[in-house]
Amino acid sequence: MTAADVRTLSNSEITQLPVDRLALLVLDDALRVSTWNWRNWALGFAQDRPREGLADAQNAIAEAxxxxxxxxxxxxxxxxxxxxxxxxxxxxxGHEALARGTAYVRAVIRLDVELVEPLEQKVRPQFLLGDFELAAFAAMREVEIAVRERSGLGGDLVGVALMQQAFRDGGPLHDPEVHSAESVAQMNLFAGAMGLFKNPPSHRRVDYQDPAEASEVILLADLLLRILRRLAAE
Structure with a gap:
């Protein structure tokens, strides 16, 4: 759907649109007609529209x-x-949202939480610039760095191998008081994250066309880093 579609939508279609999609359509239209006052835009937009369902459409526009x-x-x-x-x-x-579209806006909102410090300082800016693949890779790289630092394992181990050695039975990050099945699951969680989201970009190009996927990888990295911090505190 293009921005111009907002003026051809029926009142019923306007009320059925998700608020974020409607909002971007409205904003783009307001810019195209060079308005500087949203109330004036709303009044002008409603002026020649059918009366049936108009009140509901106007409420939806106000929500947008x-x-x-x-x-x-x-x-x-x-x-x-x-x-x-x-x-x-x-x-x-707003200009960035108009340029990148609804999927980008939703992914940014998904990431609108407090991330652990390395992700907040290094990864979020990359994501907001649209470098989704690099941001996802950098997030998992921070997990790898944190595991190496906390485990004391050498630089010869990377990715999946590092996670397996760090969390294996008797490994430096293994907790003997935790049930064995849970320990294995934790090792597999970290190793799986490395194998799926950190290693592939090292060997081939992974194109995160959907920014939501990249944002979820970053949130997964945030969770893994929080788990590491909890283990260190214990």
Whole structure:
């Protein structure tokens, strides 16, 4: 669906759209008609529309503008001496969202949680720049670094082999007080993450066309790093 479609949608179709998709359509249309006041845009948009279902469509449009503001894709103007709530400008994040689309916006929202420090400082910026594959690889690389540091194992072990040696029975990160099945599962969790998400980019190009997949890899890395921190604390 293109941005121009918002003016050809019926009132019923407008109310059925997910708020994030509707919001981006509305924002793109508002930019194309060069409006600077969202209330004026909404009034003009409704002017020649069929009356049936219009109230519901207008409410959906208002929700879309509210969503844009809540996600900081638009904000009130900071220049010109006007701080009228209805005046708006598109933020840097808003322009990025329009350029990359709904899938990118949803992935960014999925990652809108507090990540552990190495991921927050090194990985999130890469993701926001659209380097999804590099961000996912870097996240798993941080897990590998953390396991090596906490286990004391040498640099000759990488990826799956490192995880297996670190978490094996009698390994430096093995917890003898944990049930054996749980210990094996934990080893397999770390080894599987390395084998599936860290090693392949080392050998062949992995194209994360869906930013949601990259965001989930980063969240998995965040979970693994939190598990490592808990093990260290224990």
């Amino acid at each position: 503008w509210g969503w844009l503001m809540a996600k900081t894709l638009i904000s009130t103007k900071g220049t010109g001496g006007s701080y009228d709530f209805h005046d708006f400008h598109v933020t840097r994040a």
